[in-house]
Every structure is written in structure tokens, then in C-alpha cells.
Amino acid sequence: DTEVTQTPKHLVMGMTNKKSLKCEQHMGHRAMYWYKQKAKKPPELMFVYSYEKLSINESVPSRFSPECPNSSLLNLHLHALQPEDSALYLCASSQRDRGYNSPLHFGNGTRLTVT
């Protein structure tokens, strides 16, 4: 079992829906990440939170809105998505942000399908 928990595991939503992906870790990690992974591709970085503040936004469209309510929780709010946004969304955490020999711990992802 992974120490990073993501819910839901699967999500199907229409283009007019609003939904949220949730991620939780209790390892005391201070950095949390959202990645998007398309089929047969590597994970692509979307957002990084460091000490509950957004430190990296990889020019992600505004229909994706991250939120870090506290150091253990990370949300990704979804609104007006497009079919091409269908992918596996991975959450990860690490002890600290880059440069500190701090490997990533991943959840098993949310498989999102936009219809």
C-alpha cells in the first residue's frame, strides 16, 4: 500500500461538471505535487506546493485549480475540462522541495475520463 492516498481512484465527468481530486499524506512531508500522465508517457509536472505555498505552476490552464488546505492535504479542483484532459492524475510528496535529496512518494493516481 502506498503512503500517499488519492481519491477517487476513477472519475468520469462531463465537460460542464465541477469535481475535485484529493490527496493525503501523513509522512510529515512539506512538499506536495500534482502530475498528469497520459497513456504510455512519463508524468508531467503540473503544480508544486512547498510549505503549503504554491511554488511552481507549469502554465497549467485555469480549469485546473490546486489547493493545499494544510501540510497533509492537496486538492485539485476541476471545472469545464476538455476530453483531452483525460489522463491519470498523480499526487506525490517529498520531505522538502528540490535540491535536498528528497525522493518523491507517489499515490496510485486518479484515472480521469472527461466525456
Place this chain on the structure above:
Amino acid sequence: TQLLEQSPQFLSIQEGENLTVYCNSSSVFSSLQWYRQEPGEGPVLLVTVVTGGEVKKLKRLTFQFGDARKDSSLHITAAQPGDTGLYLCAGEDNDMRFGAGTRLTVKP
């Protein structure tokens, strides 16, 4: 943004064969990590290499960090079907971005 290049992109071999995959960059990293991802799961850390020239062994897997800390290799001895997966490298100081990955298939 530093770029990590992995090769080969795809590799299909028979059980028992040896293989090496590579991760290269023009940038220097304070450390480099290797992950393996299986279908339906998130990537799982295999190893972190920190010192230039460092060699780490994990059972049949041998990881090496280049002397200049710009590249790394993963060698698998006597591959088994359970080694099948996507192998990813990620360089520290690289905003935790991944290389394109090597998709390995080991046939029984």
C-alpha cells in the same frame, strides 16, 4: 529547464537477458533518482544516487551515477518478467521532472 534524455525508449527482451538503460543530461544534478512504474500504479522509487561515480546495487539492478553527475545508467542482470515496467529517471535540481522513460518488457 534542464532536459533529461532516456534511452532506449522501448526495450523488449527475453527472460534471462541482461540490459542497460541510460539517463543523460547536459546539466549537473545534486542527485538523481530512478523509479519504476507498473500499470495502474504510481511510480515507486528504486534508488537515489548522490555522489559522482557512485554505484548502488539492488539485487539484480545496478545503478551508476556519472563522475560529472550529469548522467546515470541502470543495468539489470538476468531480467525476469517481473521487471517489466516503465523506468523513469528524475534529476534533483530539476524541479522533479522526469525523463521520457524506458518501457521494458521481459518475455517469459
